[in-house]
Amino acid sequence: MSPTLSIAATSPTQTKIQVIRRDGSPTPLDISRIRAVVEWACAGKEANPITLEAGLTTRLRHGVTTRDIQDNLINCALEMCSPTEPDWRYVAGRLHIWNLWKDTQVARGKRDASTPGTHLYQDYAQEAIAKVRSGHYNDRLLTYTVEELEEAGSWIDPNWDIDYDYAGAVLLTKRYLLPNELPQEALLTCALLLASVETPQDRLIWARQFYEAIARRKISLATPILANLRVPKGSLSSCFIAAMDDNLESIFETITDTARISKNGGGVGVNVSRIRATGSWVMEKANASGGVIPWIKLLNDTAIAVNQGGRRAGAVTVSLDIWHLDVPEFLECQTENGDRRRKAYDIFPQLVISDEFMRRVVAAQEWTLVDPYEVRVKFGVELSALWGEKFEELYQKIERSLGQEITLYKKISARELFKEIMRSQVETGMPYLWFKDTSNRANPNQHEGYIPGGNLCQESWSNVTPHKFAHTCNLDSLNLANLEVSELPQICDTAVRILDNTIELTSPPFEASAAHNERYRTIGVGAMGLADWLAKHRISYSNLEAIDNLFEDIGYHCTRASMELSKERGAYPAFAGSEWSKGHLIGAKPVEWFSDNANEKERWQTLSEDIQKHGIRNSHITAIAPNTSSSLVQGCTASILPVYSRFFYDKWAKGTVPIAPPFIRDSFWFYPENKTIDQKIVIKAVAKMQQWIDTGISMEILFNLNQGVYFPENPDRAIKAKDIFETLVLAWQEGCKAIYYVRTVQKDDFKESGDGCVACAN
Template sequence: GKSCASGGVIPWVKLLNDTAIAVNQGGRRAGAVTVSLDSWHLDVPEFLEIQTENGDQRRKAYDIFPQLVVTDEFMRRVRDNRDWTLFDPYEVRIKFGIELAELWGSQFEEQYGYLETNLDNDANPQLDINNPKLTLYKQVSARELFKNIMRSQVETGMPYLAFKDTINKANPNQHEGYIPGVNLCCESWSNVTPGKFAHTCNLDSLNLANIESEELPYICQLAVRLLDNAIEITTPPFVESANHNDRYRTIGVGAMGLADWLAKRRFSYTNLSEINALFEDIGYYCTHASMELAKERGSYPAFAGSEWSKGYLIGAKPVEWFCENATKSERWLQLSQDIQLYGIRNSHITAIAPNTSSSLVQGCTASVLPVYSRFFYDKWAKGTVPIAPPFISDRFWYYTENKTLSQDIVIKAISTIQRWIDTGISMELIFNLNAGVYFPNEPERSLKAKDIFETLMLAWESGCKAIYYIRTVQKDGYKDTTSECASCAN
C-alpha cells in the first residue's frame, strides 16, 4: 500500500456522519452536515451511492446531506452526450500544480481541457519523466453519470446540485476568492477560506401573506437593519465564523407565503410578470436599505474592489441589465451611483430559505414554492399536524398543488425570482410518478426519466443556482381528490 494514503473521501465522510450523530444537542436535535464533492472527482460514482440501500453498508453515510458541485462544462457535456473525465485531485496537484476545486468558468474549462490532453493511455503514453501524465482517472459518459445522479435523487432525495459557475458569476466578491459550494439548505453562501473565513448564515424572511405592497419599503428596511444588528450582537461559536461576519457581513432577507400572496390576488405560478414585479421591489428595497446603512455605519470591509464598488448590482450584473429588464429602471441607475458613492453594508443581502417550520408559526405557506397539497397531515417526531393555507376558504382554487404541478412551471417561477435575489433560493422539486398526473390526455402515461432529465436541465439553463431536495410521489402512494370532495372543501 501507499504510506499515509486513504481510501478516498468516503471514510472521511463517514467520520463527519458520525460526528453529526454525536452532536445532537442532548438528544433534542440531530446535528446537520452537508458534504460537497466536485463533479470531476474520481470518487463521484461511489459518492452517489452513499445513501442508497444497496452496496457495502460500511461505506454508507445516511445522516449527512450530500451535494454535488457541477460546472457549466459538465452540464454542456451532459446535454451534448459527450465524455467526462474523473480525476484524482491529489495527483493533479502533485503533477501539474493545479487546484481544480478552486477554479470556475473559463479558467476551469481551460485547465480541465489541458488535463484531458495529459492522460496516460495507449494514445498518449508517458515516455518522459519530465512530461508527467495522469494515471488516476476514469472516463465516463457525462449523460450516464447524470443518470446516476438522477437515480440517486429519485431514490434518496439527494444529492443537492450546486451550479458552481452560475453561483460564482453572481459573486460580488470575486476579487477575494470564490464560492466552493452551497450551505445546508441551498440558499446561502459566500467566499470561504479554510482556517480563516467560514460562511455564516444570518437569515430572516418576509411573510408575504400578511404584507401589502405599500408596506414593503419599510418592512425590507427593517429586515435588513435587524440582520445587520444581529451580526453586531451575536458571538459566533468559532473564530472563522466571526471573521467572516466581520469581513463580509453576509445577510439573507428571504420570503415565505408566496403561494398565499398569489392566491390572495387570484394569481397563479404562471403569472410571471406579477411575480417578477414583486421580487424586483423586494430586491430593490433590501439593496437600497443596505446602501443607507453604509451611509450610517460604513461599508463591509471587503467592499473596495468588489463588483458592488464597480456599480454592479444584484447578482453582479451591470446596471445596463437593470435598465433593460427592470420595470422601474431609473431607481436602479440611481442606486448604482449611490452604492459607488456611499458603499454598501452587506456583501450579500437576499436569500430565500425553506421556512418549513417557521412558516407554520407565521401562519403561511413555506418559502416561495407552491403548497404541497391544499390540505394534508405533516408527521413529525412529536406528532401529526394538520396543514392548510391561510386563505383556503376564500381562494381554494387559486392554491395550486405542487404534487400535481409540472415542475417546469416551478422552475420558471424560481428563475424569475432568482433574477432579483443575490444569493440563492431553496428550490425543492416534486415529481409525481403516477400515471395521468401530468398528461391528462394520456391517462396511462406516467413520468419518465427523460421528463425528469429535461426538467433538471431546464433548471440549469434558466439560471437557477441550486437544486435542493428531489421529492417523489410514488406510484400507488397517491390518490387524487375527486371533484366532488374538492367542491365540498370550498
C-alpha cells in the same frame, strides 16, 4: 361512578361536580365560564360555539381538571376542522394559548382573571428584569432603563397571541418559548435586544418598529435568532460553510468546527473536493489513500454525536465537485449494498456541478474523473478553486494529458453519470445539485476568492477559505401572506437592519466564522408565503410578470436598505474591489442589465451610483430559505413554492394536526397543488425570482409518478426519465443556482423503463 354531563343540560345550580383548577384547588363546576371561553375562542371566526359545546357532551365528570376540559375542547375543534370549515384550527390555537396563559398565571402566583393575557402582560418590565437576574435572559437587556422597559411593555397587544392556528401555536410554545414565558414577552425581548446596538436616542424607536413587524408576523426571525437571542451567549447564525484542505490537521480542525456549529444548532456545509481520491498517493506511496469517504463518515458520526443540545441530530451537507474521482462512490454512500464501513447515512450529499459538465450531459459527451492531489502535484493548481473559463482551460489541459502527466483517472459518459444522479435523487431525494459557475458568476467578492459549494438548505453561500473564512449567515424572511407591495420599502429596511444588528450580537462558534462575519457581513433576507400572496391576488405561478415585479421590488428595497446602512455605519470591509464597488448590482450584474430587464429602470441606475459613492453594508443581502417549520408559526405557506396539498393532516406526537394555507376558505381554487403542477412552471417562476435574489433559493422539485397528472390529454401517460432529465437540465439553463431535494409522489407500479428511469420513490 362519577357522573358525566352535557354542557347543554347542566348549570352551576344543578350539580355538585367539583372541578380541579390548575393550582390543585377544587371549585364547583361553572358551565358559564366554559361557555365564555368557547365563545371567546370562536369570536370572529367561521365557527359555531354551540357546535363546539356539543362536542363536550358526556365528558364532564366529578374531579375533572380544567386542563382536561380545555384539552377536550381543543380535540373537538381539531376534529371538526376540514377544507370547508378550516377556521376550527384557529379556535384550537386560541384554546392552546389560553392554556398557556392560565399555566403561566399559576406559575407566577397571579390571581384568577377573566382575561389572563391582558392581566399577565401588565408586568413586562418586572418579569424581564427577573429573567435577567435568574440567568434566563441575556443581561444585555439591562442596557434599557426600567422606565424604557415599562414603555416597551405598553406596546404589547395580547390579541397578537391569538392570531395563530393550532400548528403555529404549538410550535411557538413548545420550540421557542422559555419556561414561564409568554409569546409577546419573547418577541418584545428579541426586538429590544436587536435594537440594543442602536444609539441610545434611537433604540426604542427601532425596538418598536422591530417588535411590531415581528409580532404582526410581517417578518419572521430564523430559528437561531428566535430561540437563542434572549439567552446568554447564543449563536444567531443559521448557515455555515467550511472547507477541508488535503492534510490531517485541516481535516480534523474542520471536523471540530463542524461539532462546534452543531452544538449551537446551526446547519453546516463542508466541501471535501480538495481531499485526494481513493487510490491516490500518501507519503509517496501509491494506492494508499482511502479517498473522501472515510472523512465523510467522520463528519457523519460527528453530526450524530453532537446533537444540537439533545434537540435533534446535527445537520451536515457534504459537497464534492463533479470531476472528483470518488463521485461514483459518493453517490453510493447512502445505499444499502456494499461495504457498510464506507456508508454515511446521516449526512446530506451535495454535488458541485460545473457548466462544462452540464454541456457535456446535454451533448451526450464523455466526462473525466480525476484526483485533485495528482492535478495539484503535476500542474501546481488547486482544481477545486477554479470555476468558469479558468476551470475549463485547465480541465481540457488535464484531459489532453491523460495517460501522461495524469495517470489516475476514469472516463465516463456524462449523461450516464447524470442518470445515476437522477436515480439516487428519485430513490433518496438527494444529492443536492449546486451549480458552481452560475453561483460564482453572481459572487460580488470574486476579487477575494471563490465559493466552493452550498449550505445545508441550498440558499446561502459566500467566499470560503479553509480555516480563515467560514461562510456564516444570519437569516430572516418577509411573510408575503401578510404584506402588500406598498409596505415593502419599510419592511425591507426593517428586515435588513435586524440582520445587520445580529452580526453585532451573535457569538460565532469558531474563529474562522467570526472572521467571515466581520469581513463580509453576509445576511439573507428571504421570503415565505408566496403561494398565499398569489392566491390573495388571484394569480398563478404562470404569471411570471407579477412574480418578476414583486421580487424586483424586494431585491431593490433590500439592496437600497443595505446601502443606506452603509452611509450610517460604513461598508463591509471587503467592499473595495468588489463587484458592488464597480456599480454592479444583484448577482454581480452590470447596471445595463437592469436597464434592459427591470420594470422600474431609473431607480437601479441611481442605486448603482449611490453604492459606488457610499458603499454597501452587507456583501450578500437576500437568500430564500425553505422555512418549513417557521412558516407554520407564521401562519403562511413555506418559502416560495406552491402548497403540496390545500388541506391535510400532519402526524405529530400528540395526534394529527390540520394544516392549511391562511386564505383557503376564500381562495381555495387559487392554491394550485405542487403535486399536480408541471415542475417546469415552478422552475421558470423560481428563475424569475433568482434574478433579484443575490444569493440562492431553496428549490425543491416534486415529481408525481402517477399516470395522467401532467398529461390530461393522455390519461395513460406517466412521467418518464426523459421528463425528469429535461426538468433538471432546464433548472441549470434558466439560471437557477441550486436544486434542493427532489421529492416524488409514489406510484405503485412504476417500473424500470428503457430510457433509464427507476422504480423507487421516496
